[in-house]
Amino acid sequence: DIVMTQSPDSLAASLGERATISCRSSQNVYYSPSNKNYLAWYQQKPGHPPKLLVYWASTRESGVPDRFSGSGSGTDFTLTISSLQAEDVAVYYCQQYYSTPPTFGQGTKLEIK
Amino acid sequence: EVQLLESGGGVEPPGGSLRLTCAASGFTFSSYAMSWVRQAPGKGLEWVAAISSSGGSTFYADSVKGRFTISRDNFQNTLYVEMNGLRAEDTAVYYCVTETLSYVAGYWGQGTLVIVSS
Numbered sequence: 069d070i071v072m073t074q075s076p077d078s079l080a081a082s083l084g085e086r087a088t089i090s091c092r093s094s095q096n097v098y099y100s101p102s103n104k105n106y107l108a109w110y111q112q113k114p115g116h117p118p119k120l121l122v123y124w125a126s127t128r129e130s131g132v133p134d135r136f137s138g139s140g141s142g143t144d145f146t147l148t149i150s151s152l153q154a155e156d157v158a159v160y161y162c163q164q165y166y167s168t169p170p171t172f173g174q175g176t177k178l179e180i181k
Numbered sequence: 182e183v184q185l186l187e188s189g190g191g192v193e194p195p196g197g198s199l200r201l202t203c204a205a206s207g208f209t210f211s212s213y214a215m216s217w218v219r220q221a222p223g224k225g226l227e228w229v230a231a232i233s234s235s236g237g238s239t240f241y242a243d244s245v246k247g248r249f250t251i252s253r254d255n256f257q258n259t260l261y262v263e264m265n266g267l268r269a270e271d272t273a274v275y276y277c278v279t280e281t282l283s284y285v286a287g288y289w290g291q292g293t294l295v296i297v298s299s
């Protein structure tokens with residue numbers, strides 16, 4: 069199984085500040101014939117189900133604010149929130165869908181400082 | 182609007198059985214693969230089972246293989262998971278999800294809580 073490791077486990081940032089979450093996969097999730105990284109990001113607010121934010125490592129899901137951006141390739145990926153808003157308080161998960169079983173990172177809890 | 186409504190959760194003793202149901206609406210159910218993803222209390226996410234749009238292909242996590250059976254009814258727009266031989270470690274909120282890409286959970290239900298306890 070591909071192991072997904074996120075860092076940090078928790079993060080506190082000020083409103084308007086940039087927040088960065090890292091995700092590392094134990095194996096390459098880039099598939100060269102399609103030139104795509106099989107990596108998604110989800111946001112889970114307290115008491116709610118997760119919500120898809122980004123897929124193919126950098127494609128924002130429809131309706132997701134453009135302050136959220138994904139980057140990276142191969143085994144190292146980043147979710148960046150360019151200007152933190154109060155409503156961004158949540159746990160963020162990365163997930164690989166390169167191979168079965170699809171696996172998630174352990175989550176990064178983002179709070180307001 | 183896509184809606185996924187799970188039901189069937191509850192409290193079962195170890196070794197017991199439950200059937201979870203997910204009623205889908207707001208999209209062409211028969212065109213999408215569907216899955217169950219679970220989250221133990223205070224823990225992370227685990228992809229439990231998946232089924233292709235036609236129902237002809239399934240996937241199970243090793244942790245549930247041989248105990249859980251995923252199925253779907255494309256006429257009733259409904260997804261199921263039959264859970265047998267329940268264990269304490271199966272305690273979780275079970276989410277029904279729509280795979281908008283293969284193994285990408287584009288839509289999530291609100292979840293149904295399963296508690297396995299004597």
